[in-house]
Amino acid sequence: MNAxxxxxxxxxxxxxxxxxxxLPALIAAAARAQHVAVEDGDVFVVTQKVVSKAEGRIVDLAxxxxxxxxxxxxxxxxxxxxxxxxxxxxxxRIVRMxxxxxxxxxxxxxxxxxxxxxxxxxxxxxxxxxxxxxxDASARAIRAGLRGVxxxxxxxxxxxxxxxxxxxxxxxxxxxxxxxxxxxxxxxxVDPAGYELRVTQMAVVDELAAAAELxxxxxxxVPVAIVRGAAFAPAEDASTAALVRDAARDMFR
Amino acid sequence: MNAxxxxxxxxxxxxxxxxxxxLPALIAAAARAQHVAVEDGDVFVVTQKVVSKAEGRIVDLAxxxxxxxxxxxxxxxxxxxxxxxxxxxxxxRIVRMxxxxxxxxxxxxxxxxxxxxxxxxxxxxxxxxxxxxxxDASARAIRAGLRGVxxxxxxxxxxxxxxxxxxxxxxxxxxxxxxxxxxxxxxxxVDPAGYELRVTQMAVVDELAAAAELxxxxxxxVPVAIVRGAAFAPAEDASTAALVRDAARDMFR
Numbered sequence: 339m340n341a342x343x344x345x346x347x348x349x350x351x352x353x354x355x356x357x358x359x360x361l362p363a364l365i366a367a368a369a370r371a372q373h374v375a376v377e378d379g380d381v382f383v384v385t386q387k388v389v390s391k392a393e394g395r396i397v398d399l400a401x402x403x404x405x406x407x408x409x410x411x412x413x414x415x416x417x418x419x420x421x422x423x424x425x426x427x428x429x430x431r432i433v434r435m436x437x438x439x440x441x442x443x444x445x446x447x448x449x450x451x452x453x454x455x456x457x458x459x460x461x462x463x464x465x466x467x468x469x470x471x472x473x474d475a476s477a478r479a480i481r482a483g484l485r486g487v488x489x490x491x492x493x494x495x496x497x498x499x500x501x502x503x504x505x506x507x508x509x510x511x512x513x514x515x516x517x518x519x520x521x522x523x524x525x526x527x528v529d530p531a532g533y534e535l536r537v538t539q540m541a542v543v544d545e546l547a548a549a550a551e552l553x554x555x556x557x558x559x560v561p562v563a564i565v566r567g568a569a570f571a572p573a574e575d576a577s578t579a580a581l582v583r584d585a586a587r588d589m590f591r
Numbered sequence: 592m593n594a595x596x597x598x599x600x601x602x603x604x605x606x607x608x609x610x611x612x613x614l615p616a617l618i619a620a621a622a623r624a625q626h627v628a629v630e631d632g633d634v635f636v637v638t639q640k641v642v643s644k645a646e647g648r649i650v651d652l653a654x655x656x657x658x659x660x661x662x663x664x665x666x667x668x669x670x671x672x673x674x675x676x677x678x679x680x681x682x683x684r685i686v687r688m689x690x691x692x693x694x695x696x697x698x699x700x701x702x703x704x705x706x707x708x709x710x711x712x713x714x715x716x717x718x719x720x721x722x723x724x725x726x727d728a729s730a731r732a733i734r735a736g737l738r739g740v741x742x743x744x745x746x747x748x749x750x751x752x753x754x755x756x757x758x759x760x761x762x763x764x765x766x767x768x769x770x771x772x773x774x775x776x777x778x779x780x781v782d783p784a785g786y787e788l789r790v791t792q793m794a795v796v797d798e799l800a801a802a803a804e805l806x807x808x809x810x811x812x813v814p815v816a817i818v819r820g821a822a823f824a825p826a827e828d829a830s831t832a833a834l835v836r837d838a839a840r841d842m843f844r
Contacts, residue, residue: 342806342813346597434842441842449757499793503756503843504702505764506836507774507794509801521760540752540804541760548762549802551793552821553595560595568805583759589687589694590756590843 344567347374348553348560354461355561357394362483365562374564376488381565382480383550386498386513387459387467388561389476395468396460397424414438421457424466428453433591443591444469447582448513450500469498473514474577481516493518493570497547497554503590510551512543512578519571520580541581542570595820600627601806602815607714610647615736618815627817629741634818635733636803639751639766640712640720641814642729648721649713650677667691674710677719681706686844696844697722700835701766703753722751726767727830734769746771746823750800750807756843763804765796765831772824773833794834795823 349368355361365384369376390396404412404419408426412419415438425440433449434441442453446469454469470476477494484492496514501507512520525538550563585591602621608614618637622629643649657665657672661679665672668691678693686702687694695706699722707722723729730747737745749767754760765773778791803816838844 342601342603344599344802344805346599346802348595350595436842439842443757502794504696504836504841505794505797506834507792507797509794509797511758539760541755541758541762542805544758544760544762545801545804548798549597549599549805551798552597552795552802552818555822565805569808581759583757588757589689589692 342567342569344549344565346549346553347372347564347566349374349562349564350560352388352559352561355388355391356461357391357396359392360483361388361392362480362487365480365484366487368562369564376484376490376492376564377566378490379492379566380490381493381495381518381546381568381570382484383495383497383546383554383563383565384477384480385510385554385561386454386469386473386496387456389470389473389480389496389514390467391460393470393476395470396465397468398462399424399464399466411435421455421466424468425452425455428455428468446473446513447579448500448511449591450498454498454513470496470514474516474579475514477514477516491517491572493572495543495546495550497550499551510547510554512541512547512581515543515576515578517572517574518543518546518576519573520576520578522571542568543578544581546570595822597802597818597820599802599806600625600817600819601813602627602817603813605641605812605814608641608644608814609714610644610649612645613736614641614645615733615740618733618737619740621815622817629737629743629745629817630819631743632745632819633743634746634748634771634799634821634823635737636748636750636799636807636816636818637730637733638763638807638814639707639722639726639749640709642723642726642733642749642767643720644713646723646729648723649718650721652677652717652719664688674708674719677721678705678708681708681721699726699766700832701753701764702844703751707751707766723749723767727769727832728767730767730769744770744825746825748796748799748803750803752804763800763807765794765800765834768796768829768831770825770827771796771799771829772826773829773831775824795821796831797834799823 399420402420404423408422429442497510652673655673657676661675682695
């Protein structure tokens, strides 16, 4: 009896990505260089940083004029006021602002530190990287590009690294998806004893993002991983909006 | 150039686990039935439910006398007062108590709904399942048992399914570990551009738990998965206590 197996294949050798680069072509070249034959049902997990770079979501801090609010906050916590200003620009609402940490709700509805603005792993110092404007659209474009190259039907998850309340350490979450339903719903299904399941939805795309991080690493330049063999529901109209808990149902805003 | 590959192998065919069962022996039999040759460095991810069952952490609600507090709360939200009483018994502190949902800090320091008390996937109705008393000790015992059977050095992660603030859907987290450092620390390391990494710690055991859930499923009776090929730091004195954020550093209690 075989209970199923999943493979996570890291794709390395992708060069430094620049604005305007054809990311699906770079991913395809990496897969070919590793002799990976892409299959229907493969899930490509792509880290946010390379997507943002390809989309030109890099801001030169020299061109940013911080507001008085950003200047005061930055002075209080020894931050770069221009970077604080960029964070505020990406923020719909500040969830917490304590001890120099800003937990922000982004325009997409994600809650994370600094609205996802990040100065690490950018090519030039003095620049910061923003999340894609519409990460689901980014995922759809990558999916379409990969289908064009390989002629197969894959799913795409764009991942980013977030912290969590109550828990040390970060894990990767899904911030953009294409071709895959974000949640697996067990509502109304019963366990072998006939009990209706308490946990009704699993966030399968977050699990895929976390799984792929095991091969991405932080310094290894493996920005893409293929997850093969995972069961998921294909969905043409998938969106990470389904992962954003409605404020009315949220106990921690 | 191969950027690394991870395999997640589900182990099925494990019978209904009962108090006193030798879990490592059951796991070993399942691995043998699937002709899986266990290797040094394999990570066994075991779902909490089978661990709790083997340890007899099942409570018969008929034997529980609810307190006046549990009775009032249960009446207000149409809950079973005896089950509420069991949840309170597993709780060190209630973090939120709204709209019939109890988010509890367990005696271990984990923050989760109902202190991890769960009525699904238990064999008899009228019973509920509690988290292990010391999940790290449970993991160590399983690890020692597997070493005894296979003669190899593996790591063990015990996983449970938790919700998350701000985000719909559940994922699996690590609640007990053995032989593996819970966090991978990048503090002070620099990216290729020389920038010191902002994200300093990845919760690798949570990522392993989430990855393994992709083969566990909720109804598939695959309570154990082997993750092979993941890079991790062996640690003899590992504990999930390192994953519990100190209250003084936590913005969401």
